[in-house]
Amino acid sequence: MISCFSLSQKNKLYMHKIFFFGSLMLATAASAQQKIDFESYNPPSTLQVAKHPLTRAKFPFIDVHNHQNRMAAMDLNILTTEMDKLNMRIMVNLSGGSGNQLKDAINNGKQNKPGRFIVFANVDFKNVGEPGWGEKAATQLETDVKNGANGLKIFKSLGFSVKDISGNRVPVDDARLDAVWKKAGELKIPVLIHTADPKSFWDPLDSSNERWLELIINPNRKRDANNPVPFETLIAEQHNLFKKHRNTTFIAAHFGWYPNDLNKLSSILDALPNVVVEFGAVIAELGRQPKMAKAFFTKYQDRILFGKDSWVPAEYPTYFRVLETADEYFPYHKKYHAYWAMYGMELPDNILKKIYYKNALRIIPNLDKSGWPE
């Protein structure tokens, strides 16, 4: 009897094992069939919390980081209709160019939509190294400002691809450009400068890279220590430029590429009082650290400007929601920037007003200061 009993126990155990391995095989087969790639795995959240989606900003605002390449020939009615929906009172077009192109863009704005557009000039970096290049560029900037430019925008090509007449890379802090920064200081116009790119673009392209998807979609964005130089080199050049020209106001684009390290950005701002920042294309970094970001916005409330960069009206509401609401875990609009969800900072009105327009009114010259909320 005893042996019979133990036999049946053994049988039961055996049957269990077969069942267990059978289910495991089925599960493996199912997961193989349903393997979902990272790009398409995007489940809508099941979380039930209060939602306050926004379509327009609480206060009229100035977007200091926008690009309209063909502004001279544009029908600005279409643009201002879109701006009005967002409550954007002034758009700063950083792609003004120089000379006649710039003049035509400014005149189109002045004639057809006065007070709605600000245009920044750009420097033509061709022939750096020719004698007197810096003085010539500074004179051109002076002319462009006389023609109505309210600032200077420097693209990331400086540091990345701009070469001198000998074919060497021109560093961001190259002394041959000093006359330009000095002139901007004398003219009291800000220099909005984009240097480098997110640090992840220099990191190995593998499963530990937060910008893996962006680099897969845009392989030309991948960098390394020799393409053209390390991230840290470019950033050090930019900071050295800021240090050398204390009488010039610089707007470091994209939070100086430290939106994911606000302690580091704090130390930069503390050391360089002539520098302010804007958050174009990096709101996803702020929206994943609402407490830290709110403390940062509180401490540096006079040194942060509203910037967005690419002109996609449908993406602005994410910015408003991160800045204004206390919402939790809401989606961001571009997975290759962020596969994580957003949280709102719930900034108080007095700080919102500074970010949305007061700081820009102070830093960018010749703006009409009337008609804004107190």
Ligand SMILES: [Zn+2]
């Ligand atoms: Zn830009």
